[in-house]
Amino acid sequence: MKEADFATESALSDQALVEAAVNGDADCFSLLVVRHQNRVYRFILKNVNHAADAQDLAQDTFIEAYLNLPGFRGDSGFSTWLLGIALNRIRNYVNRAPERRFNHVSVDLLCELAGTIDNPSIVLEKRELLLAARQGMDRLPPDLRQILILVSFEKISYKEVAEILGIPMGTVKSRLNRAREMLGLYFRERGLSPLGDGIFARESCDPPDEMQNLHAEHE
């Protein structure tokens, strides 16, 4: 069995590994890293769009987690706790250079990272849609984008997102709604409209630029 398989399939719970790591067993912390590294890395990559920087931030996240292990109370899942630390790292990263918010990872690069570059099922039109989705997310205000990623991508509950961000649950819901509406408008600006069965298609006319107005309203 590969190490990663063992870490994933180990009978030891995250909580047990945390306790052992706090008591001096760094190997147990390594098991936690192996178990959660990809989720943390992907979460950061979705936010910062830069593979090398995402890896550095993931490393910083785990080191900070190790230093703060005694503070993990187990109220939320260990991976949720890690994502909270990662989110602070992401905020610092973007705040140090706000233009980083507009890093763009191309869908081709994403396919390459994901090993699907040769996948014929990802046809040109789909790539265009995925790229529009990625770019639309990059244009969202950071607080809306973070919530969209936490809920829609990471499938974290409203309650846990509220705890991670330190905001009321009602605010999580309303920001999420706002993020989805803004993304919908972004697609319309690009001539993409919903077909009614959960997919988008290109329109023939040029709709008005409404996302800019929504940005102004949100800010």
Place this chain on the structure above:
Amino acid sequence: MGALSCDEAGLFSSCSLDGGLSKDETKLLSAHLAQCGHCRARMEAMAAVDTLAGELNRLYQGVSLDSAFVQKVEAAVRATPEYRWRRASAEGRPEDDLRRFNRRVANDAVLRQKLKTAASLESFMNLYVQLGGEQGFRFTDMDLKRLMGAAANDKELSDVELDAVVGGTDSIEQFLNDLLKF
């Protein structure tokens, strides 16, 4: 709660995509959507956004880090004062060293393979102590017996009793599996 306004219906539409509505809320939303074309279009757009976001997310699911990542984190962790402090506070207890080595073995296929080559329980235990010592873990075969004995009957077992517990010297693999549970 009475009939929904369009603003409320927008919020409910978003929540419904996450399965975040109660039965009553779902009914209220359905009633509103049945008579409001604007909100139906908005709901449709949100659902399409969510579907597309899901497809984008699936691309990320294929992205992963290699094994060098954990090694980098391990090196960085070992350089922290917290690591040295936690390690120092746990040192000097053979049973803790033994448990730590158990976890190391559990996570290292090469070590496990070496141990499975032992011809007898006695040589297995000697090898276990030797390999542990080579990696900086200090415990004796008596500590090993004590750990297994504690699991059997909360008492120290003789070699013969230990053999009986694990089903004879042919059961090296079983013994190892039992040991790694600690």
